[in-house]
Amino acid sequence: xxxxxxxxxxxxxxxxxxxxxxxxxxxxxxxxxxxxxxxxxxxxxxxxxxxxxxxxxxxxxxxxxxxxxxxxxxxxxxxxxxxxxxxxxxxxxxxxxxxxxxxxxxxxxxxxxxxxxxxxxxxxxxxxxxxxxxxxxxxxxxxxxxxxxxxxxxxxxxxxxxxxxxxxxxxxxxxxxxxxxxxxxxxxxxxxxxxxxxxxxxxxxxxxxxxxxxxxxxxxxxxxxxxxxxxxxxxxxxxxxxxxxxxxxxxxxxxxxxxxxxxxxxxxxxxxxxxxxxxxxxxxxxxxxxxxxxxxxxxxxxxxxxxxxxxxxxxxxxx
Numbered sequence: 629x630x631x632x633x634x635x636x637x638x639x640x641x642x643x644x645x646x647x648x649x650x651x652x653x654x655x656x657x658x659x660x661x662x663x664x665x666x667x668x669x670x671x672x673x674x675x676x677x678x679x680x681x682x683x684x685x686x687x688x689x690x691x692x693x694x695x696x697x698x699x700x701x702x703x704x705x706x707x708x709x710x711x712x713x714x715x716x717x718x719x720x721x722x723x724x725x726x727x728x729x730x731x732x733x734x735x736x737x738x739x740x741x742x743x744x745x746x747x748x749x750x751x752x753x754x755x756x757x758x759x760x761x762x763x764x765x766x767x768x769x770x771x772x773x774x775x776x777x778x779x780x781x782x783x784x785x786x787x788x789x790x791x792x793x794x795x796x797x798x799x800x801x802x803x804x805x806x807x808x809x810x811x812x813x814x815x816x817x818x819x820x821x822x823x824x825x826x827x828x829x830x831x832x833x834x835x836x837x838x839x840x841x842x843x844x845x846x847x848x849x850x851x852x853x854x855x856x857x858x859x860x861x862x863x864x865x866x867x868x869x870x871x872x873x874x875x876x877x878x879x880x881x882x883x884x885x886x887x888x889x890x891x892x893x894x895x896x897x898x899x900x901x902x903x904x905x906x907x908x909x910x911x912x913x914x915x916x917x918x919x920x921x922x923x924x925x926x927x928x929x930x931x932x933x934x935x936x937x938x939x940x941x942x943x944x945x946x947x
Contacts, residue, residue: 694727698720701730702736706744713742714750722758723762727758728759728764734766745777756789763794768790768803771786775818775822786821787828804829820851826859826863838863841856850885857886861893864897867898871897881920884934892942898946901947909947916930
């Protein structure tokens with residue numbers, strides 16, 4: 629049993645970049661199970677295999693099976709709930725409101741409200757697939773509430789699902805208002821996700837959004853400044869002087885991650901041949917110059933290789 633578990637974990641590990649490791653693990657798993665017997669398999673592995681077969685074979689053609697999997701979202705076993713939440717994104721029909729309501733976990737402790745962060749993330753991912761392009765207000769609002777989740781994977785999954793449901797660069801006005809309000813949240817993680825969401829959902833050249841994001845370029849948390857720089861690059865139009873004036877100081881930010889993000893954002897804002905932009909990038913080619921005032925969580929890392937590479941890439945696009 630321990631051998632089967634070890635081989636399975638090796639094969640399922642997404643960090644295994646060498647395909648031969650995954651391939652060999654799969655072959656060994658099949659041979660080991662054949663010798664030891666299926667009863668030797670851990671329950672979580674049996675559940676995973678079952679749901680993999682369901683995802684491959686069902687694809688919405690068996691409503692009874694879809695409902696059965698939907699019921700498992702409320703199972704007592706977290707591994708069963710996780711596999712069920714994942715499977716629904718592949719097998720449920722687009723726009724199925726019963727499945728959507730179950731995954732939202734309305735008035736329950738399941739789905740988006742599950743005690744397990746892995747289940748919450750899986751529920752968000754499946755919601756994005758099933759409700760893609762549906763612009764459902766309640767689903768969007770509940771996903772937005774997950775921006776404050778303590779687990780990063782849940783926040784990231786909620787953001788991706790929100791973009792799929794609303795559609796890129798075409799969010800409704802009420803959602804933009806809510807996201808702009810979230811920029812004032814005390815939680816850095818909530819502000820970061822809201823900024824990234826605005827970058828992906830706001831219409832191009834929305835001046836209110838651009839101004840709200842640039843106002844946070846002096847935020848004490850580096851992650852907020854970084855996300856806002858990336859978002860401004862997506863929303864501001866090429867040649868926007870206000871955005872350019874606001875982002876140039878970030879090239880001298882104390883944190884190397886912010887400097888790198890600002891360099892990546894600059895070519896999306898400044899027109900080719902702009903002396904102001906070219907000179908700002910040139911200063912960062914060796915990344916030696918003194919940087920701005922250091923905040924508590926900043927990592928300065930002068931002469932940072934990532935920043936130098938970003939500067940070379942930016943220079944090729946702005947000069």
